[in-house]
Amino acid sequence: MFKRVIVAMIFTLPLSACSEQKEPIKIAPTEQSEAFKQAHQSNAALDWDGTYTGKLPCADCEGIIYTLTLNSNDTYTLIRHYEGAKNSQDDILKGKILWNDNGSIITLQGMDNEPNQFFVGENTLFKLNEAGERIKGPIADLYMLTKK
Template sequence: MNRFIISFISVFVLVIASGCGSADTPETDSELLTQQQTNPSPSSYARVSLDWFGTYHGVTPCADCEGIDTTLELTRDESFVLTIQYLGKDDEPQTTEGDFFWNEAGNTVTLAGVENRPAQFFVAENAVIQLDMDGQRVTGDLADLYILRKQSESEGN
């Protein structure tokens, strides 16, 4: 009889546990990345658990041009190459190279030597999110435009 009760309780706990969390499933990339940024667990820190090295690309908003074509390459030796081009304004891209460092939480990189533009990126699964000049996540209707997607090897330079 005791085995039956223990088995029943075990099954009941499994059923309850499997139903938990489904209401919190993010619907958009932005919601998923926000959850990763605001609720990191020690086992999910980007620095130790993601294949963060690689090339990321996107077109971020621009106040006085069509957009900023942005490519960021992060290497395993913690160096970077940042290439930006102001679309409809610049003929040639601007490239900055240097080292980057991780924040204490292991989820955000700061590009050393980058001035007069955002230099911090939150690292997520197959993406980096450009943070604002104060290191904060951009919110609102344009938030998804600050996500740079990781390129596959075949898309690389």
């Protein structure tokens, strides 16, 4: 009995190796619809409007206290207090918000001579550098505003 099983395996094994190879199923990449992309942008998916605060680094003071209010009608009010600076008055800026094409970065119009972009996250704004990129390294957390 055992010999018959071995003989049967000897004859069927080579035949199975010669069987036709099946082509793997190829799945075509799908593009996301425009509606899907828009629904997953920060300006559509997140509750971004509100007031954000944080203390950002300052070259000649203890820090700049930012209070940035973003309104749902794409306007903003920014109050900057220079902590520890002599004879300083608060800067109050108002203007419009412009969103990038991805809906994840805002530009504050009216702040043209300095970095004026923020990446919008969940209850957080990250101030971007002059090149429009997130600040990296050990000081990255110093450029973050959190929602009240």
